[in-house]
Amino acid sequence: MTPLRLTCFTAVSAVGRGLAETWDSMQRQRSGLAPCAFETVDVETHVGEVAGVDATALPEGLQRFNCRNNRLAQLGLVQDGFTEAVTTSARVWGPQRVGVFLGTSTAGILETELAYRRRGPASGALPADYNYAATHNSFSVADFIRQALHLEGPAAVVCTACSSSAKVFASAQRLISAGVIDAAVVGGVDSLCLTTLYGFHSLQLTSRSACRPFDVARDGISIGEAAAFVLLERPAPRLDGDAIMLLGTGESSDAYHMSSPHPQGRGARAAIQQALSAANLAPGDIDYINLHGTATASNDSAEDLAVTSVFGTRTPCSSTKGATGHALGAAGALEAVICALAIQHELMPGGLNTTEVDPKLKLHYLCENRRGVIRRVLSNSFGFGGANCSLIFGRAD
Amino acid sequence: MPATTPLTAYINGIGVLGPGLADWPSTAAVLTAAAPYVAAATVLPSPQALPPAERRRTGAVVKLALAIGFEATTRAGIDPSTLATVFASSGGDGFNCHEICQVLASSERQISPTRFHNSVHNAAAGYWSIAAAATAAANVLCAFDASFGAGLLEGLTQVAVERIPVLLLAYDTQYPEPLHAKRPIPDAFGAAFVLAPDACRASLAKVTAVITASGGERMREAQLEELRGSIPAARSLPLLAKLARRESGRVTLDYLPHTQLALEVHPCS
Numbered sequence: 249m250t251p252l253r254l255t256c257f258t259a260v261s262a263v264g265r266g267l268a269e270t271w272d273s274m275q276r277q278r279s280g281l282a283p284c285a286f287e288t289v290d291v292e293t294h295v296g297e298v299a300g301v302d303a304t305a306l307p308e309g310l311q312r313f314n315c316r317n318n319r320l321a322q323l324g325l326v327q328d329g330f331t332e333a334v335t336t337s338a339r340v341w342g343p344q345r346v347g348v349f350l351g352t353s354t355a356g357i358l359e360t361e362l363a364y365r366r367r368g369p370a371s372g373a374l375p376a377d378y379n380y381a382a383t384h385n386s387f388s389v390a391d392f393i394r395q396a397l398h399l400e401g402p403a404a405v406v407c408t409a410c411s412s413s414a415k416v417f418a419s420a421q422r423l424i425s426a427g428v429i430d431a432a433v434v435g436g437v438d439s440l441c442l443t444t445l446y447g448f449h450s451l452q453l454t455s456r457s458a459c460r461p462f463d464v465a466r467d468g469i470s471i472g473e474a475a476a477f478v479l480l481e482r483p484a485p486r487l488d489g490d491a492i493m494l495l496g497t498g499e500s501s502d503a504y505h506m507s508s509p510h511p512q513g514r515g516a517r518a519a520i521q522q523a524l525s526a527a528n529l530a531p532g533d534i535d536y537i538n539l540h541g542t543a544t545a546s547n548d549s550a551e552d553l554a555v556t557s558v559f560g561t562r563t564p565c566s567s568t569k570g571a572t573g574h575a576l577g578a579a580g581a582l583e584a585v586i587c588a589l590a591i592q593h594e595l596m597p598g599g600l601n602t603t604e605v606d607p608k609l610k611l612h613y614l615c616e617n618r619r620g621v622i623r624r625v626l627s628n629s630f631g632f633g634g635a636n637c638s639l640i641f642g643r644a645d
Numbered sequence: 646m647p648a649t650t651p652l653t654a655y656i657n658g659i660g661v662l663g664p665g666l667a668d669w670p671s672t673a674a675v676l677t678a679a680a681p682y683v684a685a686a687t688v689l690p691s692p693q694a695l696p697p698a699e700r701r702r703t704g705a706v707v708k709l710a711l712a713i714g715f716e717a718t719t720r721a722g723i724d725p726s727t728l729a730t731v732f733a734s735s736g737g738d739g740f741n742c743h744e745i746c747q748v749l750a751s752s753e754r755q756i757s758p759t760r761f762h763n764s765v766h767n768a769a770a771g772y773w774s775i776a777a778a779a780t781a782a783a784n785v786l787c788a789f790d791a792s793f794g795a796g797l798l799e800g801l802t803q804v805a806v807e808r809i810p811v812l813l814l815a816y817d818t819q820y821p822e823p824l825h826a827k828r829p830i831p832d833a834f835g836a837a838f839v840l841a842p843d844a845c846r847a848s849l850a851k852v853t854a855v856i857t858a859s860g861g862e863r864m865r866e867a868q869l870e871e872l873r874g875s876i877p878a879a880r881s882l883p884l885l886a887k888l889a890r891r892e893s894g895r896v897t898l899d900y901l902p903h904t905q906l907a908l909e910v911h912p913c914s
Binding site for chain 1: 761784791904
């Protein structure tokens with residue numbers, strides 16, 4: 249595929265608001281996970297909650313979109329000059345030539361969960377101020393951002409659970425490649441809610457402490473929340489060598505089970521190989537792998553088999569979910585941004601909370617930060633229902 | 646500016662299920678006015694392609710998606726395990742969502758694992774991949790009322806750029822009260838299309854899409870227009886009508902404000 253430029257990117261998660269704070273946390277190996285004190289949730293687990301979301305105001309005229317998910321989106325849009333970069337891009341290409349493709353698993357379902365506590369005592373009706381389209385519906389976040397950024401191009405939300413905001417890169421890339429659009433706002437926004445906290449708990453997939461990816465005693469995920477955005481553009485003919493590019497995408501289905509990965513990582517392996525082939529790269533060209541690494545027993549063992557079957561056991565790998573938590577529908581985009589920062593700063597972030605790597609897992613798992621030239625990285629995202637996506641990012645030169 | 650790679654595909658198979666519409670041939674008969682439209686509740690078949698344990702866990706969304714998907718691939722004469730898929734729906738399983746919200750608003754918040762995994766928007770894609778043994782990429786899109794347009798654009802783009810056949814499945818089901826009052830989808834409707842880069846004996850038409858600022862054709866028949874306007878997946882009806890009538894020419898479909906999809910349709914003889 250023809251590489252695309254990540255012209256501007258930003259992220260807000262439990263480890264920071266914007267790139268500077270995010271990278272500072274990565275350098276200091278600071279985790280944003282803390283015991284869950286979200287809303288009225290009584291699940292014994294840690295979460296990666298973003299501070300200050302509820303104090304964020306939406307732009308004038310877009311109040312109907314007000315919900316935690318869109319407030320988190322708004323908090324992301326104003327970091328690192330992202331809104332300004334999109335405005336410039338829309339001026340260059342035209343607003344109808346800039347698409348919006350975002351991933352989410354939750355959208356604003358928290359708003360519906362809260363509205364169900366306020367049903368009319370006699371009628372059972374939801375309160376009059378509850379707005380389904382602008383908060384609950386998955387598309388609400390893309391609709392909000394498209395209007396907030398005054399864009400008129402194609403738009404959709406990808407909902408493939410935990411690979412949602414990785415797959416948006418592939419959708420946008422195809423539309424740019426076909427010449428339907430020239431640029432796209434891609435990313436993901438996922439926010440804490442009761443459905444995911446109680447839901448993953450019901451599947452016995454939430455860790456009782458801060459998640460420990462690839463640890464011998466790993467016991468599940470820590471749910472996080474995040475907004476992460478990338479302005480993906482058709483590159484100018486002459487590029488700065490430092491520019492960060494999307495080099496390859498790969499997508500596959502496990503066709504195995506709704507909530508467990510294929511035990512041998514069959515689909516994951518196919519997605520990785522497709523991404524390498526799209527980027528026209530060999531496994532040895534990848535300097536660092538940002539793992540899906542959820543810290544469930546089954547994900548990490550399946551991913552280990554998939555990664556080692558393609559790369560062997562020498563490529564440095566880590567999961568950054570010990571720092572950020574698992575941002576579910578926003579994980580792919582959040583980790584894409586972390587990969588871009590890793591390339592820019594020539595630092596592979598070590599995985600946090602892991603004290604003893606599971607001896608049964610054979611990939612080269614980093615527990616400490618490591619300096620080194622990083623030209624190309626692979627990022628994995630695998631979702632419920634067996635929806636896999638791998639992305640490759642790298643320097644332009 | 647037109648796309649540099651034309652968004653062209655052959656439509657090699659169609660599946661339809663909706664209120665008073667049992668399959669593609671009976672829908673085509675209604676759309677050509679060979680048969681009258683008789684309103685009736687959508688009848689969803691049990692998904693026989695799933696193992697019994699999985700079959701018991703499936704709700705309306707999965708039954709609908711599997712039914713239209715298998716109808717389209719059977720009519721196209723293509724092995725469904727070979728196809729990449731694009732699922733487009735404005736919402737997930739409404740009954741399942743209602744049950745979860747009800748439990749979470751009660752004092753006893755323990756939701757069942759099955760309820761939770763069926764709550765993901767890509768549940769139908771997951772079950773389809775298992776039922777059809779389909780390991781290629783599955784994309785799952787939502788664009789509220791524009792979901793059909795979003796799915797069609799994604800499907801056509803995959804065909805044009807990757808040069809692979811793609812199964813597009815667009816479907817919506819209703820919510821129970823109290824959500825129904827806020828999102829009044831009247832019944833289940835789904836339409837599936839096998840889109841391919843090359844013609845085959847089953848090809849119905851060749852289509853080429855462009856984005857246009859205006860359009861959004863309506864249905865002449867009032868009951869069909871009511872369906873089109875009230876169920877996002879039924880925004881496909883003007884295209885289905887054009888294909889049923891074997892007409893050549895342009896049809897415009899509702900997508901997003903200022904962003905509509907226009908299709909040039911050429912029937913295959």
